[in-house]
Amino acid sequence: MPIQKPKGTYDILPEKAFQRNFLEKKVREIFNTFNYSEIRTPAFEKTELFKRGIGEETDIVSKEMYTFKNDEFTLKPEMTAPVIRAYIEYNLGNESPLQKLFYICNMFRRERPQAGRFREFSQFGAESIGSSDPYADAEMIMLADTIIRGFGIKDSVIKINTIGGAEEREIFFKEFKNYLSAYLNELSPDSQRRFVINPLRILDSKNPRDREILNDAPVLYQFLNESTKKNFESILLILNENGIMFETDYMLVRGFDYYTSTTFEFLSDRLGAQNALLGGGRYDMLVQQLGGKPTPAIGFAAGIERILMIMEADNLLPVKNDFPKLFIASIGEESKKFSFKLLETLRKKGVKCETDFLGRSLKSQMKEANRINAEYVVVIGDEELKSNSVMLKKMSDGSEVKVTDTDNLENYLK
């Protein structure tokens, strides 16, 4: 039995690699325009980081992490905790009161694979650390919006909510649980479980009966402080003033414990059962929680596979088109020697070119040149060696020109 790739992973073959490079290049350009700088962190971290950062009770930490070496280390399941760890470790807050960082990297979660869900997957994301200004929230959402629209994705909907701070939520939970306790038996088994572990997640339930019950439930927003609400209103106003289309959704909840106040998602209904293309929010307590000074921060992460999925469906991805400029065909040993030298000379000058390595007939070499979409072909045979000149053929129209200055062949490859 040949060995296969691990479950939930994928190989990126050349055609796909080309598309991902295209996507990453575009993402980098936009991050750069918004003055975000790239940060890279190790593929694995101390397990403790994620336990403290994401929350021990979350599904990810409790059952989806790839942990090894006596539970000491874990392949990163998300990027915010590692970025904040580095922020604290290198005192980046001292270097500058506002750090704007972005990343593009792979992450690991031991989930059952599904449409748009993998065990090793890629995200790009940004973290803006140091500001609690509503304009920082707005910038983050506009940055995400610029990237998503920049890809030509049109039907993604932005949903925004605020979930307040821990104290505000405590008050809400009291009322919320009180209300739900009357319906406890009617709730779905999942929601009954959530009732104990993480009541906030019940707001997210897809179960129809759960949704009915939620219709008359207390709304979190009403339990938030005036300042929290005011801040949220400011963000919405700024977005409006800048032409960003969004919907507020008081049911929007996110999976990690570190979120406070603003949360947002970019949704699409074309991702199978998954619907989030991008998700993020404010996490004003995390830096402190991980041992740093109290520092407000906000960020987002976007699923690259999910974005590619939509772009593929909408024909927004480029086809690999980095073809060789020249194919050098040769006939016989002597000419092969000469051809190989010519190949090397041109490559040193930066010309993308190719020759035959299979000892094939001239006809086959021509076919090969055509197959790889070489723009030009030269045939090197005895005649060419004798006359020290070559016929340069343009494949698109079959036209040929005689070139005697073979040392500077690149000048004729227009």
Next chain:
RNA sequence: GCGAGCAUAGCUCAGUUGGCAGAGCGUCAGAUUGUGGUUCUGAAUGUCGCGGGUUCGAGCCCCGUUGUUCGCCCCA
């Protein structure tokens, strides 16, 4: 962790009540010996996912197993 579907050539897939393993695309070669694309001719490539069972006979039926896809959960 739970549920459902699928597994035949490199790719996409046919395969009849159980009776010789197939097509299209791709790959390779040739169409008078130094010029591609179009066309024509030909060729190679399969443990029918794997292991059992039923049967004179299994790609097809049954059981198990692995992989995969989709959904639940969760998330990007």
